[in-house]
Amino acid sequence: MSxxxxxxxxxxxxxxxxxILGVTVAYNKDSDPSKLNLxxxxxxxxxxxxxxxxxxxxxxxxxxNDPSRVKEYLPIVGLADFNKCSAKLIxxxxxxAIQENIVATVQCLSGxxxxxxxxxxxxxxxxxxxxxxxxxxWGNHPKIFxxxxxxxxxxxxxxxxxxxxxxxxxxxxxxxxxxxxxxxxHACAHNPTGVDPTLDQWDQIRKLMRSKxxxxxxxxxxxxxxxxxxxADAQSIRMFVADGGECFAAQSYAKNMGLYAERVGALxxxxxTADVASRVESQLxxxxxxxxxxxxxxxxxxxxxxxxxxxxxxxxTVELKAMADRIISMRKQLLEALQARGTPGDWTHIIxxxxxxxxxxxxxxxxxxxxxxxxxxxxxxxxxxxxxxSSKTVPHLADAMHAAVTGVA
Amino acid sequence: xxxxxxxxxxxxxxxxxxxxxxxxxxxxxxxxxxxxxxxxILGVTEAFLADPSPDKVNVxxxxxxxxxxxxxxxxxxxEAERRIAGNLNMEYLPMxxxxxxxxxxxxxxxxxxxxxxxxxxxxxxxxxxGTGACRIFADFQKRFSPVSQIYIPVPTWSNHHNIWRDxxxxxxxxxxxxxxxxxxxxxxxxxxxxxxxxxxxxxxHACAHNPTGVDPTVEQWKEISYQFKVKGxxxxxxxxxxxxxxxxxxRDAKSIRIFLEDGHLIGCSQSYAKNMGLYGQRVGCxxxxxxxxxxxxxxxxQLxxxxxxxxxxxxxxxxxxVSTILSxxxxxxxxLKEVKGMADRIIGMRTSLxxxxxxxxxxxxxxxxxxxxxxxxxxxxTPEQVDRLTKEFHxxxxxxxxxxxxxxTSGNVxxLAKAIHEVTKAA
Numbered sequence: 001m002s003x004x005x006x007x008x009x010x011x012x013x014x015x016x017x018x019x020i021l022g023v024t025v026a027y028n029k030d031s032d033p034s035k036l037n038l039x040x041x042x043x044x045x046x047x048x049x050x051x052x053x054x055x056x057x058x059x060x061x062x063x064x065n066d067p068s069r070v071k072e073y074l075p076i077v078g079l080a081d082f083n084k085c086s087a088k089l090i091x092x093x094x095x096x097a098i099q100e101n102i103v104a105t106v107q108c109l110s111g112x113x114x115x116x117x118x119x120x121x122x123x124x125x126x127x128x129x130x131x132x133x134x135x136x137x138w139g140n141h142p143k144i145f146x147x148x149x150x151x152x153x154x155x156x157x158x159x160x161x162x163x164x165x166x167x168x169x170x171x172x173x174x175x176x177x178x179x180x181x182x183x184x185x186h187a188c189a190h191n192p193t194g195v196d197p198t199l200d201q202w203d204q205i206r207k208l209m210r211s212k213x214x215x216x217x218x219x220x221x222x223x224x225x226x227x228x229x230x231x232a233d234a235q236s237i238r239m240f241v242a243d244g245g246e247c248f249a250a251q252s253y254a255k256n257m258g259l260y261a262e263r264v265g266a267l268x269x270x271x272x273t274a275d276v277a278s279r280v281e282s283q284l285x286x287x288x289x290x291x292x293x294x295x296x297x298x299x300x301x302x303x304x305x306x307x308x309x310x311x312x313x314x315x316x317t318v319e320l321k322a323m324a325d326r327i328i329s330m331r332k333q334l335l336e337a338l339q340a341r342g343t344p345g346d347w348t349h350i351i352x353x354x355x356x357x358x359x360x361x362x363x364x365x366x367x368x369x370x371x372x373x374x375x376x377x378x379x380x381x382x383x384x385x386x387x388x389x390s391s392k393t394v395p396h397l398a399d400a401m402h403a404a405v406t407g408v409a
Numbered sequence: 410x411x412x413x414x415x416x417x418x419x420x421x422x423x424x425x426x427x428x429x430x431x432x433x434x435x436x437x438x439x440x441x442x443x444x445x446x447x448x449x450i451l452g453v454t455e456a457f458l459a460d461p462s463p464d465k466v467n468v469x470x471x472x473x474x475x476x477x478x479x480x481x482x483x484x485x486x487x488e489a490e491r492r493i494a495g496n497l498n499m500e501y502l503p504m505x506x507x508x509x510x511x512x513x514x515x516x517x518x519x520x521x522x523x524x525x526x527x528x529x530x531x532x533x534x535x536x537x538x539g540t541g542a543c544r545i546f547a548d549f550q551k552r553f554s555p556v557s558q559i560y561i562p563v564p565t566w567s568n569h570h571n572i573w574r575d576x577x578x579x580x581x582x583x584x585x586x587x588x589x590x591x592x593x594x595x596x597x598x599x600x601x602x603x604x605x606x607x608x609x610x611x612x613x614h615a616c617a618h619n620p621t622g623v624d625p626t627v628e629q630w631k632e633i634s635y636q637f638k639v640k641g642x643x644x645x646x647x648x649x650x651x652x653x654x655x656x657x658x659x660r661d662a663k664s665i666r667i668f669l670e671d672g673h674l675i676g677c678s679q680s681y682a683k684n685m686g687l688y689g690q691r692v693g694c695x696x697x698x699x700x701x702x703x704x705x706x707x708x709x710x711q712l713x714x715x716x717x718x719x720x721x722x723x724x725x726x727x728x729x730x731v732s733t734i735l736s737x738x739x740x741x742x743x744x745l746k747e748v749k750g751m752a753d754r755i756i757g758m759r760t761s762l763x764x765x766x767x768x769x770x771x772x773x774x775x776x777x778x779x780x781x782x783x784x785x786x787x788x789x790x791t792p793e794q795v796d797r798l799t800k801e802f803h804x805x806x807x808x809x810x811x812x813x814x815x816x817x818t819s820g821n822v823x824x825l826a827k828a829i830h831e832v833t834k835a836a
Contacts, residue, residue, distance in 0.1 A: 006700070007674050008553075008554055008608070008643050008674075009554075009697070009704070009708055010700065012704070012707050012708055014706060014710050014711075015713070015714045018504065018713070018714075021504060021717075049498075050499075050500050051498070052498050052499060056499075060494050060495055064490055064491060070481075071486070071687055072472055073451075073470070073682075073688045074689050076448065109721075110720065110721065112717075112718070112720050112721040113719070116718060116720070125439065125442050140721065144719075146718070246437060246439075259499055260501045261501050261725035262499055262725060263721075263722070263723065269439075272439075273437065276442065278444070279439070280439050283443075283445045285448065286445045289448055290540070290571035290574070290575040292538065292540050292544065293537075294689070295691070296689065296726070298689075298726035298727070299726070
C-alpha cells in the first residue's frame with residue numbers, strides 16, 4: 001500500500017487506566033463466578049442488576065410516542081424547563097433566590113460537565129484561581145479543575161483514626177486559605193468517604209467561609225440518594241443560599257434518576273442580583289459553545305418530563321427512597337457480618353458513613369489481596385460501592401475483608 | 410490586588426454582628442462580568458423566534474427543513490428509537506463511548522473494507538458531535554504537540570476559532586475563498602500550504618465547506634495532498650456533512666480517501682447532527698490514524714484522558730440510534746435513501762433560487778448558488794445587505810451572507826429571491 005509516514009504522535013505513551021473506571025475494565029476481564037464489582041458508583045438491585053427507574057421508563061415512552069418531538073439543537077444553555085426544575089429541586093421550590101431571578105442555571109453533561117464548565121468560567125472571570133478540594137475526594141476532581149485552568153490545593157477532611165470528619169483540620173485549613181479562594185464542598189454523601197458534616201458543623205463552615213469571603217462550589221451528585229430525602233440532602237446548599245451569599249452548585253442525575261449514561265446535570269450560579277445572573281449566563285454560553293456547542297437532549301427531556309408531572313415526581317421520590325433504604329440495609333448487614341466473624345477493629349463507621357460509598361480503611365495491599373484471592377473489585381483507596389452489594393454477596397465480601405485484615409498488614 | 414484589598418477592608422470593617430448581614434451587604438463577585446456577545450449563528454435563530462411577522466424566513470442555522478419548513482426526524486431514526494426505548498439500561502458508556510457506534514462510524518469515513526480498520530491503526534472515540542470531536546482534538550494537539558499551531562481556512566465555521574482558542578492553540582489562517590469568483594482561491598491556498606513551516610497542522614473541511622459551500626475538485630484535492638506530503642503537514646478533516654453534500658457518502662469522503670491513499674496519517678471529526686438529523690443528541694466521532702495498533706491504543710488512551718475531566722463519558726442515546734441503524738442492513742439502506750432525499754431537495758432549491766433571482770433580471774451573476782455544494786450558499790451579500798433583508802423582509806441569516814439552503818422551500822423561494830434581488834440590484 002502506501003508508506004507509513006512517521007506519526008506526529010509517535011512518542012505518545014499509553015495512559016494509565018482511570019483508577020475508577022479501570023476497575024470495571026478489570027472486573028469484566030475476570031471469569032471467576034464469585035467476582036464482585038464494588039468499584040464504580042452505579043446502583044445495583046438485590047439481584048445485582050442495573051436499574052432503570054419505572055418513572056424513567058414511563059417518561060421515555062411518553063417521549064417516544066409523541067410524534068411532535070424533534071431532535072433539534074437545544075439552546076446553548078440547554079432545555080429551559082429542565083433548568084427551571086433543576087434549580088427548584090436543589091434550592092427548594094420556594095427558594096427566594098429563584099423567585100428573585102438571581103440564579104443562572106445551565107444544563108451540562110452530568111456532574112463532571114457542570115464542574116468543568118463552572119471551573120472554566122471561574123478561570124476566565126474570577127480573580128482567585130485556586131480551588132481547595134477535600135482530602136480525599138473523587139479522583140476526577142483535581143483533573144477537572146486543572147484542565148479548567150485553576151490550580152488545586154487540598155484541605156483536611158477525612159480522619160483515618162476515627163474514620164470520620166477531621167473537623168478541626170478542616171476549619172484550620174479553610175481558615176488559612178487566601179481570601180476569595182474557591183472551596184469545593186460535597187453537598188452530601190461525600191465521595192469516597194461517606195463522611196458528612198452535621199448540620200451544626202455545616203453552619204460553622206458557612207460562617208467561616210463567609211467571614212473569609214471564600215467561594216463555595218457545591219458538588220451535589222447524590223441528592224435524595226444519601227438519606228432518602230431530597231430536601232434533607234440539600235440542606236447544606238440551602239443554608240448557604242439563605243444567608244444571601246453567592247455560590248456555585250453542580251447537580252447530577254446520574255445516580256438519583258439512574259440516568260448515568262445520558263449525561264444529565266446542571267450548573268447553577270447563585271448571584272447577588274438578577275442583572276448579574278443574566279450576564280453570568282451569557283458568559284457561560286461562551287464556555288460551552290467551544291466545548292460541545294449545546295448539551296444532549298434526551299436525558300434532560302426525561303428529567304423534565306418527570307419533574308414537571310406531580311404523579312411521576314411522587315413516584316420518583318418513592319423509588320429513590322427505596323434505593324437509599326437498600327443501601328442503608330447493606331451497611332447494616334455488612335457490619336453485622338464482620339462482627340459475627342470477629343473481624344478485629346471497629347467497623348461501626350460502615351453504618352455511620354452515608355451514601356453510596358464506604359471508606360473501609362483497608363490499604364492498597366489489602367485491596368490487592370482481596371482482588372487476587374476473592375475477586376473483589378474496588379478502588380485501591382479502600383472505597384467500596386455499597387450499591388454493588390446484595391444480601392447474597394455480603395458474606396463473600398465479609399470473608400474477604402476478614403482475611404485481608406487478619407492476613408495482610 | 411486592589412480587589413483583594415477592597416474585599417478585606419469590607420470584611421474586617423464590618424462589625425462583629427451577624428454573618429448574615431455581612432453576606433447580604435457584600436457586592437457580587439461577578440459585578441465586572443460583561444454581557445457576552447450573542448453567538449453569531451445561534452443568535453440568529455433566537456432573533457427569528459422572537460419575530461412576530463408571518464412572512465419571516467429562517468435561513469440562518471444549518472438545520473435541515475423539509476419543503477414545508479418543518480424540522481425532520483428521519484424514519485430510520487424513529488424506527489431505531491422504537492427499538493431501543495425502554496429496553497436497555499443506562500449504565501455509563503466507557504470513556505471512549507460506544508465501541509459499536511465508533512466501528513460503524515469509522516467505516517463511513519475510511520471505507521467498509523479499510524485496511525486501517527482491519528489493522529486496528531485508528532485511535533477513535535465517540536465525541537459530542539463535531540464540536541466535541543474538534544475540541545478534544547485541539548486539546549490533544551495542545552498537549553502532545555505543544556509548539557504547534559493550527560491553520561484554519563478563511564472563512565470557516567466561526568466556532569472553529571473559539572474551539573482552538575479555548576484549547577490554547579495559536580491560530581494561523583490560509584487562503585480559501587475567492588470573493589471575486591465566489592469559488593476556491595486555489596493558487597493562494599497552495600502558496601500558503603507551501604509557505605507554512607514543514608509539519609504544520611491544517612484544518613480542512615472534507616466536503617461541503619461551511620460557510621462557503623466551495624469545495625476543491627478531486628484534482629485539486631490530489632494536488633493538496635501531494636503538497637502536504639512534500640511538506641510533512643498534518644491534515645485534520647472536519648467532516649460534518651458526509652452524505653449531505655452530493656447525496657452519496659462515499660463520494661463525499663473522497664478528499665479523505667485521497668489523503669489516505671497517499672499515506673497521510675490524518676485526524677478526522679465526524680458528526681451525525683445533519684446527516685442523521687440527530688442534532689440535539691450530540692453524536693460524533695474523533696479519529697486519528699496511527700502507525701500501528703500499539704500506537705493507536707496509546708493515542709486512544711490519551712484521548713480518553715481528555716474526555717474524562719470534560720464529561721467523563723459520552724451520552725448513550727444518540728450513539729444507540731446510530732449503531733442500531735448502521736448495523737441493520739435494511740435500516741442502513743433506508744438511511745442512505747433519506748440522506749439522498751435531503752441532499753436532492755437542497756440541490757433542487759439551489760436551482761430554484763438561482764432561476765428565480767435571474768428571472769427578476771438581476772445584473773449580477775448567481776451561478777455560485779448552483780456551483781456551491783452542501784447546506785450553505787455563500788451569497789456574496791454584505792453585512793449591510795443582510796441587515797436590510799432582516800429589517801425589511803424578516804429574513805434571518807448570518808451577517809457573512811451565508812444562506813442555509815435547508816431553510817429554503819418551494820413556499821418561500823420566490824419571496825427570498827425577490828428580497829435578495831431588492832437589496833443587491835443597486836450593487
